[in-house]
Every structure is written in C-alpha cells, then in structure tokens.
Amino acid sequence: MLEFERVFFGYEGQSATLKDLSFAIGEGEFVALLGENGAGKSTLCRLANGLLKPSAGRVLALGMDTKQVKTSLLARDIGFLFQNPDRQICQNSVRAEILFGLEIALADEAARRARCEEMLELFSLSGERDPFGMSRGERQQIALASVLARAPSLLILDEPTTGLDYRECMAIMGIVAQLHQKGTTILMISHDMEIVADFAGRALVLSEGGLIGDGPVRRIMRDEALLGRASLLPAQIPALGARLGGPYAEAFSVEELLSLAVGKKGEKERAEA
Amino acid sequence: MIQLKNLGFRYSGAERLALDGIDLTVEDGAFLGLIGSSGAGKSTLCYALSGIVPHHYRGDFYGEARIEGMDSAEHRPEELSRVLGCVFQDIDGQMVASVVEDEILFGLENFGVPRDEIEGRVTQALAAAGISELRGRLISELSGGQRQKVAIAAITALRPKIIVLDEPTGELDPRSSRRVFETLKELNEKHGVTIIVVEQKIMLLCEFAKRLAVMEEGRLILEGEVPAVLQSAGRLEAAGVNIPRVTTLARALREEGLYGGKLPLNLDEGEAMMREVLRPC
Amino acid sequence: MKGILDYVPGSSFLHRLNPLVKLLLAFVLCAACFVTGNHFIVLGVIALNLALALSAGILGRALRMLRSLLKLSALLFLVQIFFVREGATLLALPLGICITDLGLSFSLLFVLRLLAAALPLGLMLSVTQTSDIPNVLVRRLGLPYQYAFVLGTAIRFIPLFAQEMAGIMEAQTARGVEFDTGNFFKKVALLLPLCAPLLVSSVRRIEGGAISAELRGFYLRGRKSGYKDYPFALRDLCALLGGACALALAVLF
Numbered sequence: 173m174l175e176f177e178r179v180f181f182g183y184e185g186q187s188a189t190l191k192d193l194s195f196a197i198g199e200g201e202f203v204a205l206l207g208e209n210g211a212g213k214s215t216l217c218r219l220a221n222g223l224l225k226p227s228a229g230r231v232l233a234l235g236m237d238t239k240q241v242k243t244s245l246l247a248r249d250i251g252f253l254f255q256n257p258d259r260q261i262c263q264n265s266v267r268a269e270i271l272f273g274l275e276i277a278l279a280d281e282a283a284r285r286a287r288c289e290e291m292l293e294l295f296s297l298s299g300e301r302d303p304f305g306m307s308r309g310e311r312q313q314i315a316l317a318s319v320l321a322r323a324p325s326l327l328i329l330d331e332p333t334t335g336l337d338y339r340e341c342m343a344i345m346g347i348v349a350q351l352h353q354k355g356t357t358i359l360m361i362s363h364d365m366e367i368v369a370d371f372a373g374r375a376l377v378l379s380e381g382g383l384i385g386d387g388p389v390r391r392i393m394r395d396e397a398l399l400g401r402a403s404l405l406p407a408q409i410p411a412l413g414a415r416l417g418g419p420y421a422e423a424f425s426v427e428e429l430l431s432l433a434v435g436k437k438g439e440k441e442r443a444e445a
Numbered sequence: 446m447i448q449l450k451n452l453g454f455r456y457s458g459a460e461r462l463a464l465d466g467i468d469l470t471v472e473d474g475a476f477l478g479l480i481g482s483s484g485a486g487k488s489t490l491c492y493a494l495s496g497i498v499p500h501h502y503r504g505d506f507y508g509e510a511r512i513e514g515m516d517s518a519e520h521r522p523e524e525l526s527r528v529l530g531c532v533f534q535d536i537d538g539q540m541v542a543s544v545v546e547d548e549i550l551f552g553l554e555n556f557g558v559p560r561d562e563i564e565g566r567v568t569q570a571l572a573a574a575g576i577s578e579l580r581g582r583l584i585s586e587l588s589g590g591q592r593q594k595v596a597i598a599a600i601t602a603l604r605p606k607i608i609v610l611d612e613p614t615g616e617l618d619p620r621s622s623r624r625v626f627e628t629l630k631e632l633n634e635k636h637g638v639t640i641i642v643v644e645q646k647i648m649l650l651c652e653f654a655k656r657l658a659v660m661e662e663g664r665l666i667l668e669g670e671v672p673a674v675l676q677s678a679g680r681l682e683a684a685g686v687n688i689p690r691v692t693t694l695a696r697a698l699r700e701e702g703l704y705g706g707k708l709p710l711n712l713d714e715g716e717a718m719m720r721e722v723l724r725p726c
Numbered sequence: 727m728k729g730i731l732d733y734v735p736g737s738s739f740l741h742r743l744n745p746l747v748k749l750l751l752a753f754v755l756c757a758a759c760f761v762t763g764n765h766f767i768v769l770g771v772i773a774l775n776l777a778l779a780l781s782a783g784i785l786g787r788a789l790r791m792l793r794s795l796l797k798l799s800a801l802l803f804l805v806q807i808f809f810v811r812e813g814a815t816l817l818a819l820p821l822g823i824c825i826t827d828l829g830l831s832f833s834l835l836f837v838l839r840l841l842a843a844a845l846p847l848g849l850m851l852s853v854t855q856t857s858d859i860p861n862v863l864v865r866r867l868g869l870p871y872q873y874a875f876v877l878g879t880a881i882r883f884i885p886l887f888a889q890e891m892a893g894i895m896e897a898q899t900a901r902g903v904e905f906d907t908g909n910f911f912k913k914v915a916l917l918l919p920l921c922a923p924l925l926v927s928s929v930r931r932i933e934g935g936a937i938s939a940e941l942r943g944f945y946l947r948g949r950k951s952g953y954k955d956y957p958f959a960l961r962d963l964c965a966l967l968g969g970a971c972a973l974a975l976a977v978l979f
Contacts, residue, residue, distance in 0.1 A: 208618045208620055223896055223899060223900060242907075243899050244899055244902050244907075247900055248902060252900035252901070254893075254896075254897050255616070258923055258926055258927050258930075259897040260923070262894075262898070273902070304926060318901065331616075334615065335615050337481075337645055337685055338482070338686060338687035340483060363618045363619055403619065404620075405619060407690070408712060409690050412712060412716060416719055416720075429694060430694065430701070433722055434701055495941055497941070521945075523940060523943045523944070523945055530941070533934055534934075535930065535931065538930065539935055540938075541857070541875075541879070541882075541938070541942075542856065543855055543857065544855050547857040550953050552943055554947065555947040556942075557946065560953065585732055603943075
C-alpha cells in the first residue's frame with residue numbers, strides 16, 4: 173500500500189528533516205505516527221502522497237513511485253486530511269464543498285450528487301449550511317466528508333483531532349474506525365495517546381527525523397523508554413497495567429482491566445467459600 | 446479578584462446566549478481550569494474577563510463583571526489589561542513583531558513604562574517563561590511551544606495580577622504542553638499570579654489546576670476544587686468533557702461493587718485504587 | 727519555513743544602517759531606475775544591489791528573488807515586445823505581428839526596471855526588523871503610531887499570507903486540484919476559488935491581532951513611548967550620499 177525505501181528528505185537550505193526511513197504499510201492497517209513537534213511526522217505524510225518528493229530513496233504509494241506521478245493524480249486514491257480544515261474548505265455550502273471534492277474523481281454528475289448525499293447522511297450534516305460560521309469540529313467533519321467522498325483506499329490524517337472537543341473528537345474517530353473496518357488503510361499522526369491506544373493497531377515512532385520504533389501499538393505502548401525518547405507518555409490504562417505488573421501488565425483498555433478485576437473478585441469469593 | 450454576577454452576553458445577530466447567567470468568584474492566587482465542549486462559551490468568557498466583550502464585540506450584555514474591583518462595562522480593555530492579561534488561541538495572529546525582544550517591548554512601550562525599568566522587565570519576563578536565550582531570535586523560526594511562551598512572556602512583562610489563557614496548548618505535543626503548564630505553575634506559585642486557563646486536555650488540568658469550572662451551553666454547571674468536580678464524572682461526560690481513564694475505570698469498578706472510595710484523578714491515585722481493589726483477602 | 731522577505735539577522739553595514747536610511751535608500755534606488763532611460767544605468771543598479779546583498783551576506787536570497795521574478799518578466803517582455811509597433815521592423819511574423827527595434831529596446835528596459843526596482847525593496851525588508859520600520863517613522867518623522875503600526879503589520883503579513891497560500895494550495899493539491907500543472911494560466915484559474923479560504927483565515931488572523939494589540943495598550947501609545955532611539959551615524963550619511971550619487975547619475979544619463 174505504502175512503501176518507504178531508504179528515504180531521505182531535507183527542505184531547501186536546511187539539514188535533512190528525514191533520515192534513512194524504511195518501512196512498509198500493508199492493506200487494511202491502521203498505523204499511528206508518533207513523535208514530538210518537529211520530529212518530521214508531517215513531512216513524512218507529505219512524502220506519502222507526493223506533495224513532497226524524497227531527496228534520496230523511493231516512496232511507493234499504491235505501487236506508484238511518487239516521483240513519477242502527479243500528486244493531483246495520486247489524490248484520487250489517497251485521501252489527506254489536514255490539521256487545519258480552513259485550508260481545505262473553499263465553497264460556501266456544505267453540499268458544494270463535498271461536490272467540489274468529487275468533481276475530480278467522478279465524471280458523472282448524477283453519481284456525484286448521489287455520493288454527496290450519501291456522505292451528508294453518514295456525517296449527519298445539513299447540505300445547505302455555510303461552513304464559515306460552523307465550529308472547528310464541524311468544519312473538520314466537512315473536510316473529512318469531502319475527502320472520504322472519493323472513497324480513498326489510503327487515508328492520511330494529520331492530527332485530525334487537534335483543537336476539537338472530546339465529543340467532536342469521538343465523532344471523527346468513530347467514522348475513521350468505521351472506514352478502517354471496511355478495509356481502508358489508515359496512517360494517522362496523533363499526540364493523543366488515548367486515541368492511539370483505542371484505535372490504532374500499529375505505531376511508528378519518529379525522533380529527529382529517524383524511525384526509532386515500529387511495531388504493534390500494544391508493544392510500543394509498553395515500551396516507556398522508547399516513548400520517552402520521543403517525549404511521549406503511554407496511555408493511562410496501559411501505564412497502570414504496567415505498574416500493577418503480573419497478569420495486569422497485558423491490560424490495555426478499561427474493559428480489559430475491569431474484567432481482570434472482576435475475575436479476581438470471583439477468585440476471592442471462591443477462596444472465602 | 447474576579448467577581449462575575451449573573452453575567453450574560455448574546456453576540457449581535459446570534460440567536461442564543463453565548464454566556465447565560467454566570468456567577469463566579471476567582472480568588473487571588475487561584476489556578477482555575479475552564480473546560481467544556483466547543484461552543485460552550487469558554488472563549489466568550491475570556492473575552493468578557495478582558496473587556497473585549499462588551500467593548501470590541503457588540504451585543505446584549507447583562508449582569509456584571511468586576512476585575513480587581515473595576516466594572517468591565519465602564520473600563521476599556523486597555524485599562525483592564527493593566528491587571529488582567531490575555532493569551533489567545535491563535536499564537537501567530539496575536540504576534541505584532543518579528544523578533545522576540547520586540548514582541549515583549551510592544552506592551553511595555555504602549556503602557557509608557559519608564560525607560561530605565563524596561564530592560565529589567567524584559568529580562569525578567571523572558572526568564573520567568575524560561576526563554577532568556579531566545580531574546581534575539583526570529584519568532585517565525587521558533588517552535589509552537591516556544592512561540593506560546595513568547596506570547597506568555599509578552600503578557601507577564603506587563604505584570605498583570607491575573608493571566609487568562611485560551612487553549613494555550615492546542616497545537617502542541619505532550620512535552621511542550623507540559624512545559625507551558627509548568628511555566629504557568631511557576632508564575633502562579635512563585636509570583637502569585639492568578640491563572641485562568643481554558644484547556645481540553647483534562648489530564649493536564651488534573652495535574653496543574655487547583656480548581657475546575659465546567660461550562661455547557663453558556664452556563665457554568667460545575668465549579669470547585671478539581672477532585673470535587675471530578676466526582677460528578679457523569680455530569681462531565683454529559684457536557685461533552687473528557688475524563689481521565691482511571692476515573693472511568695473507577696466508575697466501572699463502582700458499578701461492579703468492587704470499589705467504594707473516592708474517584709482517582711491521576712495514575713498514582715489509580716494505582717492506589719487498583720491495589721486496594723486487588724488486595725488479597 | 728522561511729519566506730523570501732523575512733528578516734535575516736546580521737550585523738553588516740547594511741544591517742546597522744538607520745532603518746529610515748534603509749527605507750530612503752531603497753526608494754532612491756527604485757526611483758533611479760525609473761528616471762533613467764539608459765539600460766546600463768539600470769543594469770548598474772541591479773549590480774549595485776547584488777553587491778550590497780553580498781556585503782550583507784544575503785546574495786543567495788537576492789539571486790533567488792531575481793529567479794522568481796524571471797518568469798513574470800519573461801511574460802511581460804513577450805507582451806510588450808509585440809505591442810510596440812513604432813520603429814524599424816527587425817522580424818515580421820504572420821498575422822501582422824512584428825518585432826521592432828524600439829519595441830525590443832523598450833521591453834528590455836521595462837523588464838530590467840521591474841527587476842531593478844523589486845530588488846532594493848526586497849533587500850531592505852531582508853535586513854530590517856519589521857517593527858523597526860513603524861517605530862522609526864514614529865520617532866524620527868512624527869508619523870502617528872496607529873498609521874505606522876498598520877504599515878508594519880502589512881509588511882509582517884506578507885510572509886504569513888505567502889505561507890498560508892502555500893498551505894492552501896498544498897491542501898487543494900492533496901484533494902486532487904491540479905496545482906502541480908506546468909500550465910501557468912490554468913494555475914491562475916485554479917487559484918481564484920481559493921481566495922475564499924485565504925480571506926477567511928486572514929480575517930480571523932487580523933481580528934486576533936487587533937484584539938491582542940488592543941489588550942496590550944495599543945491605544946495608549948504616544949510618540950514618546952518608543953524604547954529604541956534610532957540615532958543617525960556617519961555610515962548613514964555615507965549611504966545617503968551613495969544613493970544620491972546613483973540618482974544623480976540616473977538623472978544625467
């Protein structure tokens with residue numbers, strides 16, 4: 173789906189932002205990209221859809237070398253949601269905005285209209301509203317709806333929940349999770365370790381432009397030393413599990429820890445009996 | 446001290462009230478976290494504290510806001526800003542200079558601080574924000590966290606008694622976010638500055654704030670010491686506010702009849718709770 | 727990322743000039759290009775600019791500025807050269823289009839002037855802290871602070887706008903709008919609908935800036951509030967004399 177082969181990248185007149193990155197993301201994976209501000213996460217995502225081209229090495233997106241294809245062409249199959257929805261939204265109604273995103277992907281107008289209504293329904297958005305007066309969370313949903321309308325097979329999310337409140341955040345992540353279940357591959361930058369723990373399956377950890385960790389979220393989340401190097405803290409429940417040790421060290425969610433505690437209670441009661 | 450009495454505001458042209466009957470007293474030296482879903486009125490409350498509402502944004506204003514005894518309806522924002530400083534969400538938008546030093550100088554020059562006093566104020570404000578070494582740097586070359594601290598230093602140089610911050614860590618990573626809060630803590634504890642901070646990251650508030658105020662649809666629905674407010678976890682969730690996972694776990698344990706103690710707020714308290722729950726008989 | 731007009735810190739001769747002198751020098755050099763009809767004088771101004779850039783350690787940036795103006799210049803050159811019908815025909819093309827010697831000379835001068843006049847302004851912005859410009863206008867010329875502040879803000883917003891526009895174009899490319907096309911006209915046509923997001927973000931920004939300035943006592947400021955003094959030095963006199971010489975040469979030839 174997405175392959176980085178010994179990729180180097182540097183902005184003009186600056187030292188290398190990314191150094192010797194190699195990894196591959198398979199179809200249907202949900203990958204979280206972790207690291208502190210300035211570690212190169214956004215740069216990596218821009219290389220993945222061809223907005224930036226590697227200075228050395230090769231990026232293969234959907235089997236195509238990004239150096240040889242235009243980004244606008246790759247954009248038909250790679251959705252990219254930016255941190256700031258204002259840069260994307262350029263129409264004065266929600267419906268027009270979604271249709272604008274579809275213009276490039278679908279030639280048939282009736283098909284575009286149908287698809288647009290489908291998205292409005294999925295996001296429970298009203299098509300007539302003017303995005304200008306809506307909250308950042310609502311605008312982020314419109315931006316996402318417009319990206320998803322083209323049914324991308326790879327979806328890249330650059331801090332999709334920044335600036336959103338908890339409810340808006342869950343609304344966005346709920347839809348992303350739904351898509352992932354239907355088979356869309358997802359690459360997501362996030363600083364929110366709770367969200368990473370809840371949704372992602374695999375994590376890539378970047379530090380100063382180098383890849384310092386790559387593996388299942390469950391393993392990465394327990395590697396406090398590794399997370400520390402990227403100035404991250406594990407999510408609360410895995411950290412709690414690790415402190416408790418023993419069978420609890422494997423606990424990853426509230427539900428898992430709860431069921432272990434309930435099991436322990438059962439044991440106690442049997443012992444008392 | 447801040448005293449809000451039945452404070453209400455409706456932006457002109459808007460249908461519903463952005464602030465609806467707010468009663469709140471913030472004592473000197475407080476560290477208050479303000480939380481709520483988007484559109485709950487947090488930013489408007491910040492505007493009302495600084496006098497931007499009702500002087501800059503017009504609308505229907507009722508009730509009363511007293512900042513250090515000054516009625517915000519009678520005193521203009523620049524008068525209020527001698528005692529209350531504001532740092533807003535958009536870091537870049539609020540910068541007026543291109544070099545750090547000039548950004549700090551801006552307010553000092555405006556307020557006509559005597560020349561021989563200016564140098565000392567700049568040095569001290571930069572030191573208090575932990576960015577002394579950035580004095581001659583270009584703002585555009587700084588990281589988000591550093592820029593946020595410049596914005597804070599530009600306000601602290603004016604020596605306000607109260608600082609209000611609207612989501613200062615919005616775009617920052619966990620480490621930079623913590624550093625901003627550590628800076629605030631130092632201002633609060635060492636310099637006695639009253640801090641009011643709007644923040645979505647509940648874990649940071651649980652760790653740094655002393656009191657929490659929760660807003661929902663323009664109203665203040667809860668206010669009190671952090672642990673006390675967190676006890677109403679159900680009410681918080683209904684208002685669209687995230688709560689720490691250990692608190693969620695504690696509520697689930699309570700429902701199972703496994704735990705009857707107080708709700709934990711952080712990892713340490715969570716660990717203590719689990720050790721109690723899992724204690725062999 | 728750094729914009730092409732951002733301040734470059736330094737301590738060269740150019741950096742240490744009084745901001746007012748820098749401003750004046752830039753305008754004098756621009757004026758010199760427009761009063762003269764001599765190609766060589768204009769070329770001389772360009773050379774002088776590059777020399778100044780070299781002395782301030784920003785030659786690379788000056789060359790980049792020239793390069794980025796080249797495309798526009800070429801376009802203007804082509805338009806001009808076919809427009810002027812006077813003079814002896816050098817090359818006759820079908821459809822009655824022809825290139826004349828006067829046309830060639832005029833277009834060349836036009837484009838050279840454009841390049842020579844853009845450079846000093848760009849250089850001036852590169853070696854002057856943006857807040858110094860309004861400050862010096864207030865302290866030394868007595869311009870009301872409010873006007874000076876607006877001017878300073880406008881200058882500071884240029885790179886911010888450029889950055890925002892780049893971000894918007896990036897976002898639109900990522901959703902399939904063909905900004906990566908080589909076709910200049912197509913690109914311009916695609917840019918038009920993007921004015922909306924640029925406007926929205928700019929208005930938000932300016933609003934935020936205005937509130938923040940107001941809260942830091944913007945309206946309280948008087949002429950005497952400035953902290954920095956901006957005294958004139960011998961080097962300022964030298965620079966002004968140099969500028970006057972360039973202008974005199976331009977007027978004479």
